Amino acid sequence: MANGRVRKFLTKKLNLSAFPVVGPISIWILLFVLMPLAVIFIISFLGRDIKGSIVPSFSLDNYRLLFSEGSEYAKSILRSILFAFATNAACLIIGYPMAYWIVKYGGKIKPFLLLLVIVPSWSCYVVRIYALKQLIGYPGIINNFLLNIGLVSSPIEILYTPHAVILGLIYIWLPFMVLPIYASLEGIDPSLLEASVDLGATPAERFLTITLPLSKGGIFGGTILTFIPAFGDWIVPLLLGGNKVWMAGTYIAHYFIVMGDLPLGSSMTVFLTTAIVLMIYICIKLGGEQAIERIL
Amino acid sequence: MIKRKKFVIALAVFCAVTMISASVSFAVDKPEEGELSGTIRMIGWEGYDFPRTFAEFGESNGVTVTMTYIASNDEIFAKLKAGAEYDIATPNQANVEQLVVNDLLQPIDTSRIPNYKNLHPLILKAFEQFNYQGKIWGVPCAFGKNDFVYSAERVDCIESWWDVLKPEWQGRYIMLDDALGQITQAARAIGITHDPSLLNPEEFEQVRDLLIKMKKGARAIVSSFGEAKSMLISGEADGWFSANLLIAGEAKEEGYDIWGCIPKEGTLIFLDSYVIPKNAPNLDGAYALINQMLSTDTQIELAEMYMGCVTKDAPPLLSADLYSYIPYDNLPKFFSDNILNGPVPLEPGEYATMDDWVTLWEEVKATK
Numbered sequence: 001m002a003n004g005r006v007r008k009f010l011t012k013k014l015n016l017s018a019f020p021v022v023g024p025i026s027i028w029i030l031l032f033v034l035m036p037l038a039v040i041f042i043i044s045f046l047g048r049d050i051k052g053s054i055v056p057s058f059s060l061d062n063y064r065l066l067f068s069e070g071s072e073y074a075k076s077i078l079r080s081i082l083f084a085f086a087t088n089a090a091c092l093i094i095g096y097p098m099a100y101w102i103v104k105y106g107g108k109i110k111p112f113l114l115l116l117v118i119v120p121s122w123s124c125y126v127v128r129i130y131a132l133k134q135l136i137g138y139p140g141i142i143n144n145f146l147l148n149i150g151l152v153s154s155p156i157e158i159l160y161t162p163h164a165v166i167l168g169l170i171y172i173w174l175p176f177m178v179l180p181i182y183a184s185l186e187g188i189d190p191s192l193l194e195a196s197v198d199l200g201a202t203p204a205e206r207f208l209t210i211t212l213p214l215s216k217g218g219i220f221g222g223t224i225l226t227f228i229p230a231f232g233d234w235i236v237p238l239l240l241g242g243n244k245v246w247m248a249g250t251y252i253a254h255y256f257i258v259m260g261d262l263p264l265g266s267s268m269t270v271f272l273t274t275a276i277v278l279m280i281y282i283c284i285k286l287g288g289e290q291a292i293e294r295i296l
Numbered sequence: 297m298i299k300r301k302k303f304v305i306a307l308a309v310f311c312a313v314t315m316i317s318a319s320v321s322f323a324v325d326k327p328e329e330g331e332l333s334g335t336i337r338m339i340g341w342e343g344y345d346f347p348r349t350f351a352e353f354g355e356s357n358g359v360t361v362t363m364t365y366i367a368s369n370d371e372i373f374a375k376l377k378a379g380a381e382y383d384i385a386t387p388n389q390a391n392v393e394q395l396v397v398n399d400l401l402q403p404i405d406t407s408r409i410p411n412y413k414n415l416h417p418l419i420l421k422a423f424e425q426f427n428y429q430g431k432i433w434g435v436p437c438a439f440g441k442n443d444f445v446y447s448a449e450r451v452d453c454i455e456s457w458w459d460v461l462k463p464e465w466q467g468r469y470i471m472l473d474d475a476l477g478q479i480t481q482a483a484r485a486i487g488i489t490h491d492p493s494l495l496n497p498e499e500f501e502q503v504r505d506l507l508i509k510m511k512k513g514a515r516a517i518v519s520s521f522g523e524a525k526s527m528l529i530s531g532e533a534d535g536w537f538s539a540n541l542l543i544a545g546e547a548k549e550e551g552y553d554i555w556g557c558i559p560k561e562g563t564l565i566f567l568d569s570y571v572i573p574k575n576a577p578n579l580d581g582a583y584a585l586i587n588q589m590l591s592t593d594t595q596i597e598l599a600e601m602y603m604g605c606v607t608k609d610a611p612p613l614l615s616a617d618l619y620s621y622i623p624y625d626n627l628p629k630f631f632s633d634n635i636l637n638g639p640v641p642l643e644p645g646e647y648a649t650m651d652d653w654v655t656l657w658e659e660v661k662a663t664k
Contacts, residue, residue, distance in 0.1 A: 050642065050643060051397065051398050051642070052373075052377055052398065053377070053398075072658070072659065072662040075662075076662070137530065137532055138515075138530075138531060138532045138533075139530055139531040139532065157467060159532070160515055160516045238519065242514075242515060242516025242517060242518075243473055243516060243517035243518070243519060243661060244511070244514070244516065244517060244661065246661065246662045254658065256374075257371065257374060257375075258367075258368060258370050258371055258374055258654075259370065259374060259654055259658075260370075260373060260374030260375070260377045260378055262378070
């Protein structure tokens with residue numbers, strides 16, 4: 001069956017008329033996405049000798065090591081999933097009302113309000129994290145304020161904790177949840193809502209039966225844009241977690257940069273990439289074509 | 297119109313050719329021998345990129361000197377092993393053997409470093425143990441000691457390394473993300489008086505326990521000296537478990553009082569060196585810059601960052617404050633009272649290996 005499909009694909013005439021349009025991007029994806037991934041995939045099955053050099057012999061040891069009993073990497077995967085879900089949920093809880101409010105009450109200043117959402121993401125990622133550090137640090141603005149109004153007697157510990165990492169991920173990725181949801185909500189035909197009012201639907205019914213289902217694409221589009229980067233992030237945990245909160249990305253960076261263990265780092269990358277692709281697939285399945293449209 | 301089969305074959309051939317091409321190192325035009333040009337790339341700790349020296353050297357020779365900072369000694373090995381090209385690296389003395397064994401360094405031709413003769417004989421003698429295979433692999437560039445670094449404005453120094461485990465220090469000190477430095481210092485803290493690079497399984501276990509306890513009480517494990525300075529100045533932390541006083545000079549210029557002390561269990565000393573990677577693209581530049589680093593002016597600049605001058609002509613020219621920080625008058629005692637740790641074993645045997653060390657540090661960092 002599968003062979004038949006492959007044979008059919010290979011024997012079909014190739015229409016080169018579309019090449020000027022899709023050719024350059026296809027070559028780009030091939031050279032800079034698929035080929036590096038292929039190299040990483042191959043390296044993930046190789047080993048290392050005692051000097052740390054890569055040995056060209058096939059082995060599944062790297063994958064066995066990843067999921068051996070008590071593996072810190074396996075724990076970090078679970079931690080990453082948890083953090084990414086928390087980030088995603090928080091971005092949705094904050095971002096949906098924000099986008100809804102802009103669409104419904106933004107009026108003439110909608111573009112300005114959207115700009116306010118987008119502007120922070122124009123500045124450097126690391127600069128934004130450092131700005132957040134000034135806010136949540138031990139001697140930071142929030143602690144100073146709480147101490148000054150007498151709400152706390154000693155500074156509260158936010159920075160360099162798992163909470164700080166989740167806060168940082170929400171802060172960085174929130175705009176990427178707001179924008180797709182905004183696009184979805186903006187695209188809803190107002191006559192549908194008007195008709196539901198005429199038919200006696202309550203505001204809650206209107207939201208649950210019309211607005212929410214029609215903004216599904218934006219929600220899943222936003223999920224792709226927030227969950228995935230949060231899942232693989234290692235800069236935020238490094239800077240806001242004080243190098244004490246390790247996510248899956250932290251391990252990959254550590255094995256590539258510090259330990260120079262390319263095979264083990266590659267096997268981690270393959271696993272993480274597979275998990276991300278699976279997540280995208282689930283989002284597209286649940287969100288439909290709209291999920292893709294909203295992130296493009 | 298062509299068939300997809302032909303297109304797929306052509307694509308596969310294209311990919312294969314591109315991959316093969318990418319794996320081949322293309323010959324790059326190199327400057328003539330003795331002629332300085334282009335860029336000199338260094339990799340090493342913050343503090344070895346002397347602003348005055350680099351600027352003047354670059355201007356007078358028409359070259360650019362760039363620096364890649366490391367957060368741990370292991371990074372030099374990892375980057376060179378991965379094929380990265382640098383002209384100079386500044387590893388800790390304990391890491392030189394690993395670089396030599398892996399064929400990542402080239403022997404130093406001391407005749408190309410006129411200022412080599414300025415090196416203090418005692419420093420050269422101390423470094424002799426790292427001249428593997430009868431060759432010179434590194435040129436000593438700085439030495440010093442690891443202190444407990446603290447904000448002198450807010451706290452007093454600790455008496456014992458173990459004091460950081462006391463309640464008042466919980467969440468108030470930081471550690472550096474460097475396996476070698478942290479493990480050797482923890483070894484000193486548990487009372488090891490021999491070379492802390494040679495830890496038997498029992499000692500290694502004790503070090504692990506101490507480091508895990510320390511990590512749990514640490515505010516953060518920092519990746520750079522700059523981050524550490526910023527945290528000590530801002531009040532985010534009050535102390536730093538084991539580092540040299542590099543940041544004290546900069547903090548002083550900014551009006552902050554950061555200082556260091558050696559707790560009663562003693563400390564370690566370091567003797568960093570300049571090494572030249574085997575694949576250094578700008579060999580002439582590397583030798584010229586190393587020569588410049590051994591000049592009197594650069595050595596004085598180095599002393600201003602609270603590191604020890606390795607040449608014999610610079611110390612007499614230092615201010616009284618800087619001169620008193622290192623016992624230049626009694627260097628033999630300095631080297632005998634403190635411990636200059638040797639290489640960590642690479643092969644399994646009686647002692648924990650480098651792999652064990654890196655794995656231990658990873659475990660310490662990941663432990664909750």
